[in-house]
Structure formats: structure tokens, C-alpha cells
Amino acid sequence: MRALLALCLCLLPCLAQAQGAATLVADRVFIEGEERLIAEGNVEVLYDGTRLTATRVIFDQPSDTLTIDGPIVIETPDGTILLADQGQIQPTLENGLLRGARLVLDRQLQLAATQIDRVEGRYSQLYKTSVTSCTVCGTRAPLWSIRAERIIHDEQERQLYLENAQFLIRGVPILWLPRARLPDPTLERTTGLLVPELRFSSELGTGIKLPYFITLGRSRDLTLTPYLAPGTRTLEFRYRQAFRSGDLTIEGAVTDDDILPEEGRGYLSVLGEFEIGPKTDLLFDITTVSDNAYLLDYGISRSDTVESRIELVRTERDLFASAALVNLEYLRDNQNNADEPNLIGDLFVEQRLFPAMGGELRAGLDGRLLYRASDDLGVEGRDLVRLGTSLSYRRDTVTAAGLRLTAEGALFADYFSVGQDNDVEQSALRLTPVVAATLRYPLSRTRPSGATELLEPVAQIVWSDSGNQDLANEESTRADLDEGNLFALDRFPGGDLREDGLRANLGVSWTRYNPRGWSSTLTLGRILRADDAPAFSDTSGLSGRQSDWLLAGQIRFSDALTLASRSLVEDSFDFGASETRIDFDGAFVDLSASHIWLAADPEIDRNNAVSEWAMEAAYRISPNWELSTDARYDIRADDPVEAGLGLVYRNECVEVDLSLSRRYTSSDTVDPTTDFDITVGLRGFSAGRSADGPVGRCRN
Template sequence: MRWLLLLLLLLPGLARAQGAASLVADTVTVTPDNRLVAEGNVEAFYDGTRLSATQVAYDEATDRLTIIGPIFIETPEGDIFTAKRADLDPQLENGILRGARLVLDRQLQLAANRIDRVGGRYTQLYRTSATACRVCGGREPLWELRAERVVLDEVEDQLWFENTQLRIGGLPVAWLPVVRLPGPGVERATGLLVPSIRQTDRLGTGIRLPYFVVLSPSRDLTLTPYLSPQTRTLEILYRQAYLRGDLSVEGAITQDTIRDNSIRSYVFADASFAYPGNWRLEGQLRSVSDEAYLVDYDYSDRDRLDSFLEISRIRENDRLSFGLTVVESLRAGDRNAELPSILPGASYSRVLRYPGLPGRLTVGASADAAIRESNEPSVGRDTGRLSGRIAWQVNRVVGPGLVTEAAVGLRADAYLVENDPAFDGTITRTLPYARAELRWPLQRTGATGVVQIVEPVVALAWSDLRGGPVPNEDSQVVELDEANLLSFSRFPGEDARETGWRAAGALRYQLTAPSGFAMRGTLGRLVREEADPRFSDGTGLEGTTSDWLLSWGLDLPSGLTLNGRGLFDDGFDFSRSEARLGWDSDRIDIAATYVQLDAAPDEGRPDPVAEWTLDAAYRVNQVWTVSGEARYDLSADEPQSGELGLEYRNECVTVGLSVSRRFTSSTTLEPETDYGLSVAFNGFSVDAPAGPIRRTCRN
């Protein structure tokens, strides 16, 4: 028969503690010298800590516990002690464990001849072997640290190793006098992060050694030296969290042989802050020393850098904003001095509602400018625009569920144009307009829960632009898609506006099933009274009748998704098409995209474009993952880029291998092959993957 005793009632030492303790054993006896002895399947519980052993003896005179093993102790934090014999105080905070093993966060195991518990905070281990690898029989683990002494600070969750050897497969490969490492449960700790090796055609073989520095609970800094025979680079990442927002700054400074040992650098910064009164400050800085630097070092594939600062306030019925944007192009052939690179702007809009007036009245004003650095006539043109607008809009549901919308409005613009003789210095224009839309959503729900929605939509618009011609700075790239098919204008900006009568019609369909199956589609077209020459060939908007727009999507319960969009004429010749395949499952992740565009010289695309991209990952089993990326130019019939990655991960190590190739070349870029290798010892790494895979031991 097993006994259940409350040590709080029997032991004065425990009675003074804050928590109560309990003991379960097959037999419990009290000796004549006031020693309590529990034997046989002993289990003790105190303040969230569980202890099991063969025998536990408590000596009231010395206030000590003598424990005979095999001993198993589990703390509330999930740490596990095992030992053959122990001498501890009743709170299990001070004492000695012999022939002991400590397992931290069920990841890192430390085996020692002796473990001392001191002050309930420090655990000292002597002649210690530490590893996160599963140890099978007498075989050596894949890696281990052997130290004369290890001190675990449970408050700071830090490990200190003294006189330490790093062994790989049992062979010593490095010696360090003192090593400090974070415990497995630490989220942020100063120290070395996972290093990586990179080899490229132009930079040779180099190593990255990231070092993470905790500056405060809200600030940290990561410094990463990147060294190879051809480069000396220091990468920097600074992050700070404020009560009202966040700031991050990343960058690098380089001296390499690619640019004859000249200094190269880049800085990317992002900030976002919220203030009382619904005010918000957002900023972004993008700067680079030369066009090829970001690609040479695989920092980014951006070919246009936008830096901005904006102050805005958004309330229920109004919005106010002030901003400045600076644009820098990295594209071959672009001359930044001749592009509108400085773009200041301010805008205000307000919604007004009056009793007795249906719908809402919207008024607004804005000021914008496009400034070039060049002072040459025509190519150095600067423009400024001051605009005011007023619009009235009303929505109603009438008859058998018809959803109607009507709007009328007036916009007035005043332009100031400098350094371009093709335009008057001051230009004014007005744009009265009207728009109406009619939708009739029809829904059917089947007996199995399948919901189908069919919605025919018709939109009619009219506008008349009065005034002189103005430069088109913000509407040079035109798209026709399901988002703007029914809009007032297909031009994305304010400088160019559609005029005359035009009408759009569309049919939308959607099906949703309880199983997770779903499909959707939109088919529509635009017609206008007169052709607009500003819509060039290849846009699908040329002539009085646009191409047909078809967009569709399909979701399967298996995780497979298909989405597509296309523009085609009456002969089913596609001018633009796009399709995307996605599949997310337990073992496979795929994202494949196909894009085809006809030539459009007015948009800077003199030749047709067709390409496909692929991004995939396949988990072969619990430890092996294969991934790949590819981009192929179908028009040129040649690859643009490709990457293949292989990752091995188990409970104690993560190894990543990658090889990538950039095939394209330009005046600033050359084809290049990039090899990468990274090795992380799990158990110490702050960002180690969760849920380590445990290998099995085989005879």
C-alpha cells in the first residue's frame, strides 16, 4: 500500500516555506533519531517541482534530504535533472547531485560527475559533456562541448563554460578558455549567431560572422563582418521599439576589388510612429552607392529606390497628409537627373453629410510637384499641380435587390510648368464628371451547403476635360484589370484622365463549398464613344472597344490554388496573361507564376515579354528538405536566375547548402554563381527551429 503524507505537517523546515509539499511512497517510516525515510516508488511534489527516486530520507537535525537513485527531478520551467545520488535541502535549491545529468528545455543535455545547486539560482557542473544530440550507447555524439566546469545562471538563463573543447564526432577541433552561451529558452542574448560561408565568382570564398548585441529590452544591434580575399564588408542591423512605434536601420559598408577598392555602401531605414489625435509619422530611406552593389552582395533585387517621409491624420470623416518622396532608379539606361526624382505633396479630403441630403458630399484639395535635377530644356522639366474637387455620391438598394450607385463631381487643376517649351508656363483645366453603376447580386444555397453567387454589373461614366494640355508625369503605365474595369478612369494618376462617354459591363461568379472547395471568376469589357490615342497597342484598351478581361480562381481542399488573369480580343488572341499555381501541404510548398505581355513601346516595352518563375520546397522526410527557385525568360529562350537549396535538420544540428546562378548581364551586372553553407548547433541558438526531430538509435 502506498502512503500519501503532507510534509508540511511533518517537517518544520518545509512548514516555513511558502508552498506546501507532498510525498508519495510505498513505505514511510520515522526512525528513533527523527529521520523520515520514504522507500519504494517515491515521488515528491514541491512548488511545481517533481522528484522521483528509490529512497528519500529527511534529517530534521540537519534539514537535509538524502536521495538514492535513480533520481529524476523536473522543474516548473521544464528543466530535468537525473542522478544516482543527491544531498539537497528540502526546497531542492541547494546541495549536491552525483553521477548527474541536466536537460534544459528538453533540448540541451549536460552530463557531469557532480552537480552543485547553490542559492536556488546557480547550478555548477564539474567535468561536463554538453550536447543537444541524441547519444546512442557508447557512441560519440555528432558534436559536444567538454568543459572542466559549467555554471548555469537560472535567473539570466546563461551558461558559462570553462576550459572547453569542441568535439565533432569525438575528435577535438577547437579549444576555448571561457565560453558564454544563452540557455535554450532565451529569446534575445548578446553573442555570436549562426555563421555562414559564401562563395561567388566575383568575391571568392568568404565567411559571415554575425554578432548580436542586446542594448536594452527595446534595442538591439547586429554586426556582421563579411570577409573574403576580394572584400572587406561590415553589415549592420539596428532595431529599436518605442511605445509609439518602431525603427529599423540596416546597411553595409564595403571595400572590394570589384570597384578597385573604392568604398561601397547602402542604407535601408524604416520608421513608423503613432501620436495622439490620430496623427501618424511614417518614413523610409533607401540609398546605395552604386547600381550593382545590392545585387553583387545579394542584399536586394530592387531596381528602383523610393525614400519618403509622410505625416498623416486619418479620422472618421477626414484625412490630412503631408509628404515628400525621393526616387532613385538603378535601371540600366535611366538618367536620374532627367527623371522626376523629388516628389513633394499634400492632400486633404473631408466627407460631409447633411440631413435631408441622401448620400455623402466629399470635398478635397491637394498640392503636388515633380522636380528633376537637370536644368536642360524639356528633359529637365519641373511641374507643380494645385487641385480642388467636390463630389456627391449616393447608394441605394431598389426593387428586387438591385444595388445602385450614382456620383457627380467637379475637379479643377492649376499647373505650373517650368523648363519645357512644349507647354505653357501656367495651365488650368476643369473636369466635370458623372458616373452610375448597377449591380444585381443573385445568391443560391444548395442542400449540401454550397453557396453560389452570380452578379451582373453595368457601369456608365461621362467626363469632359476643359483646358490646355498638361505633362503626364504619373499615368504612363496603364493596366486593365478587375480592380479598375468598373472605375471612373483606367489611368492610375491624376495628370491623364479619360473623357467622353464610356460603359463597362461584367459578370461575376463565385462558388463556396463547406469542404473548402471554392471557385470564382469575372468576365468583362469596356466600350467608349471615341477611341483614346493615349491607350497604346498592347494595353488592351486601344480602340473604342477594349479586350475582354477574364480573371479566375480555384481553391481545392488539398491546399492547391490556381489564379489567373488575361486580356484577349474577339479572336481569342491574348495581349496579356498571367497565371499562378500554389500548393501548400505537409510536404510540398509550390508557387509557380507565368506572365505574358505584348509589346507596348509607349510603356518602354518595345518587345514582347514572357517568363515563368518557380519557388518550391519539398520535405523529403523529417530531417531533409529540398528547395528551389527558378526564373526563365521565354521570349529570349534563356534562364534568368536559379537557386537550389538543401537543408538537413535534426535535434542537434541544422545544415544548409545552397547554390544560385544569375544568368543575365548588363552594363552594371555580370553573370555570377553563388554558393552558400551554414551550420547551426541546436540547443544554444536563439533562433533554432522549434520542435527538434529526434533520431532513433539502432543496434
């Protein structure tokens, strides 16, 4: 029969005084002499959230110690587990000695020792210790382990201090460490070395990255990453700080390499987001780079433009306001920074109102400032200020027959001021009234199979008149017909051009939902105009009195497979543009592939047709192995653009990531390069990272 020590304490007041901090539960409890309490069978000792289980416990009152026979299991509130064969420990479980012991941290990192000394409830001192987070099968050596003469575990600081340690792979020593300090797996962040990365580059040679993380208090940290290779000496850095109102990140690199041996290279980026008032945020992302090729050479970014932005945003239920200042730096060889827009200012404010007569009223204010550094006259040096206001009204009505009628009206007023370009009006005010009516007639039916079909024809009539003034066009140089703007009042992306004339936007969509879990959608549409639309390019699908046919469709098979396509088709059945994409998310395979075709259009600086396919795929070979690949291929030029291959192995104790990438493009400042990276992470030591990989199994 199980008994509680509390019953014995009623009979032994002196013992109760010594043992009052702990509680004992056992199958059999008896007193030997006057100073020894013996508990046997399913013994449990509970103290301040810590639980000890054993087969036999002897409490000696004069020494105030527990002598314990194993197997012994001690579980602390933070998840630490101590296993031992036998030991002596205080009733408070804070001090003592365990023999043939094993310490398990966060249920993943195992430390086996001949002896563990517990001191002050904070320190565990382990002698002749073997450490691993791998599954241990009998006498077979684990995949990796660390053997140390002594290890001290500081539970308060959550650190492991190693003395005279060896790192072994399958029992073979490969590295000796006289002293080392490592975080235990329960620690979220601490100063120390992060996972190194081995990198091979055809331009820089074989090198290594050694990131070192430095904590600077609870809200700040700094990461320094030396990158050493035959062709480069680089120091990367990242500083982060959290404030009550936001976050700040500063990162960059300083480089001395053989690509530009006589020039200092590097980049700097400052990123922040702060709440400066109720529903008001300040955002900034400022980046500068030493030369056009640096970001691509070091795999930081593939963008051909460096953008720096400061933005103020206010968001309410019926109000949105944004003011931004943007600086652009162009990295293409054929672009002169002085001839391109360098400084851009954007303003946008929109307020929604709901008048008593019904419907929705919107009032807006938008503006753009554009500055070029060039002093030339014409497009190369043009500076622009545009300020616009708008007022629009919309009301929806549904008839008894199910027809949905939408009436809309709007008035846009735009003021332009242009400098350094005499080919356009220097100062002008443009008023653009717009009226529109849209009729939708959604029809639905259910098939005998249970499938639901929805057919919705839509007809929209729009009239607007901007006066056909010869104004500067900076924002609306490119526009394309797609499902999102088929029924738009204005298809230009900016406010410097407004769509003119009387036009009818016609379309029909058909959707089918199958009870077996798949669905399909098909959209067909076209625009008919009273007059030509010369402001649109020939390949936009919007030019002429009749636009191209818009044909778009999507098929979704449950959540695994999706096929989507969109094309602009001329009356002659020639394609002006076409895009097709397939996505598959399976149990073992993930695949995304796309193809794009764009006809040549010198009006928008596309002198040659574009035909390109791209692909990304991942194959889970087993729970431990995953293979991935990606590629882009220029079909028109019959040349690859880039390709990559990756292989990842992970289990409960290690993660190895191999990646190979090749960039084929070249220019005056960028050469084709091949990069190979390898990173090896030991699970169980990464701060804040759990050993969530597949767990190894032992076989007889």
C-alpha cells in the first residue's frame, strides 16, 4: 500500500522539521532506529516543482541527506531530466552526488557522465562526459559526440562549460578543444559562435564564413561574420534593436577583394519600423552600395535597382494616408543614373464617406515629385511635380430578378509643373470627368452529380474625357490587360495619363465547384472603343478600337495541384502575351513551373520577344533527405539564365545543407559565376532551435 510521508511526520516531529521542504510518496515507508526513514517501491520525492523517482530512498536525519537507489529520474520544471544509477542528495534536491548519471536538456541534448555533482540547485558538474543529441544504439558510436574531461552546466545562465573536450564523428576524434562554452538548447539567445558556412565561388575561391553573435542586453544584439577566401576579405555585420515603439536593423559588409582590387567595396542597409502615433507608422529602408556588381557578386540581391525609402503611413477604418520619399540607384550597365529618376516623392490620401442617400463617396489626394540629376533638356533631364485630387461616388442596386447594377461617377483634377523639357507643356491643369454603369447577371445551378456552376456575364459602359493634352508621362509608360483591370475605370498605373473616350468593357466568367474537391474558372473578355487608344502600346492588349481577347483560366485539384494560364489573343489568333503556371504540393514532391511569352515592342524598350521558362522543385527522398532544384531558361536565346541544386540531410541531431548555383548572365561588370555552399548545424546547441528532425531508430 502506498503511504505518504505526511503521515509519518505526525508521529515524528523532529523528522518533519528536517524534511518539511519536500514530500515523499512510496509503496512502503518505515522507520529504522530513531534517525533513518526508508521508503521502498515506486518512490517519488516532490520539491518546488522538481520530481524524483527511484526504487529506494533512505533519509538520514543527522546528515540531512537522501541515499537513493536507481534507476533514478529527476525532472526539473524547465524540462531538464537527470538519470542515474545511485546517488546522495539533499531533500531539497539542490545539492548532491549522482553516479552513473545522464543529464537530458530540453529532451534533446544528452550528457552521460560517470558522476554528476549538484551544487546550490544551479550547477551540475559532470565528470568524464559524453555529449550528443543523436540517438544512441547500444555500443555503436553516435553520428557525432563530444567527450570532455569535465562539463559544468549553469542552469541559471543556461550555459555549458567544457574542459579538455574532443569532437568525434562516429567515434573518430577530429577536433580538440581545451576549453569551450556552448548554450544549452533551452536558451533563446546568447553570445557565441553560430553555424559556420563553407562557400566556394568561381570568382572568389573556397572560403568560410564564421558568424559570431553578441548579445547587448535584452533588446539589442550584434552579429559579426568574417568571410575569408583567397579572393576576398570581407566582414559582414548586422545590428538589431527592439524599442517599445518599433524595431531597427542595420546590416552591411566591408570588402577587400580581387574583383576590384584597388577599390573598397561593400554595402549598408538601415531598416526600421516605428509607431509614432495612434494608427500612424514611420517606415524606412535605406540602402547604399559601393558598385553595380557587389550585391550580385556576394549573393545579397539580384535586383538591378537599389531603392531607399522613408514613408509615413496612417491607417484607419475609412482613411488611408501615405507620404513617401524614395531614392533610386540603377545598377544596369546600360543605364545612366543621372538620366533616370533619382529622387521620387509620393503622396496618397483617401477618405471613405457614406452619405445618407446611400452608396459610397471617396475623396482623394495624390501627388508625385520626380527629380533627375542630369542638366540635359528633354526626357533625360526632365523634372516633374504633379498634384491631383479626386472625388468619386458608387452605388450598387440589386433588382428582384437578380440583376446587379452599379453606377459610378468621378472627377479627377491634376496639376502638372515640368522643368527641363520643352517638348511637353510646362504647366497645365487637367480635369477628367468619368461616368460608368455596370450590369452583372450571376446565374448558378447545381448538377445531378452535386457540382455547382456559376456563370456571370458582365457589361460595363465607361465614358471619360481628359482633353488629350500633351503632358509628361513618367508613371504610365506600361500597362497590360488582365483579369484585375478588365472592368477598371482607368487602366493606367499612374495619374499622369487618364484613359479617354467611350468604351464598353465586356466579359463573362464561368466557375465550377466539384464535390470531389476540385474547381475550375474560365474568364473571357474584351474592350470595344468608339475611338482608337494610341496611348497604349501594341502589345499591351489595350490598343486600337478593339482590344485583344483576354483568355484566362485556372484549375485547382484540391489543395495539391493548380494550373493557371492567361493569354492576350489577337483576332488573327496571334499571341501578344501568354503566361502559364503550374503548382503542385504533394506528400513527397513540390513543384512550381512557369512559362512566359511577350511579343517584341520597341515602344516600351522591348526590342526582342521574350520567351522564358522557370522551375522550382523539391523531392523528399526520405524523412531525412530532401533534394531541390531551380532553373531559368531563355528559350528565344537558347541559353540558360541560372540554375541551382540543393541537398539537405537532417535528423534529430544534425542538419547538413549543400547548395550549388550557377549564374550564366554576363555584362561589363558581372561575369558568369558558380557558387557552392555547405553548412552543418549540430542540433541541441543552437539557441532557441529544437531538434525537430526525424528521429533515428535502433535496429537489432
